[in-house]
Amino acid sequence: MAQSTPDPSKIAKGKCPICGDPTEYEQRPFCSRRCANIDLYKWLSNGYAIAGKADEDEDGDDANAAAPPSGARPAGGDEGED
Numbered sequence: 001m002a003q004s005t006p007d008p009s010k011i012a013k014g015k016c017p018i019c020g021d022p023t024e025y026e027q028r029p030f031c032s033r034r035c036a037n038i039d040l041y042k043w044l045s046n047g048y049a050i051a052g053k054a055d056e057d058e059d060g061d062d063a064n065a066a067a068p069p070s071g072a073r074p075a076g077g078d079e080g081e082d
């Protein structure tokens, strides 16, 4: 049992989309965790840039218009509730 044949399922099949290095099985489709993080970061910053901007504007306007004044609660809870 001295086979030196590598496990077929562990052979890299593609290239890292970030740097072009051979894909690492455990990090596919990237070659390393670093490249995976780079891609993830790109993704997130792109998505947040769009969603964050629109959200910020709407939220700010809405909060200002619909925000009730602090301490506007109806006072007087002693009307024999019990």
Ligand SMILES: [Zn+2]
Binding pocket: 016, 017, 018, 019, 020, 021, 030, 031, 032, 035
């Ligand atoms: Zn890479």
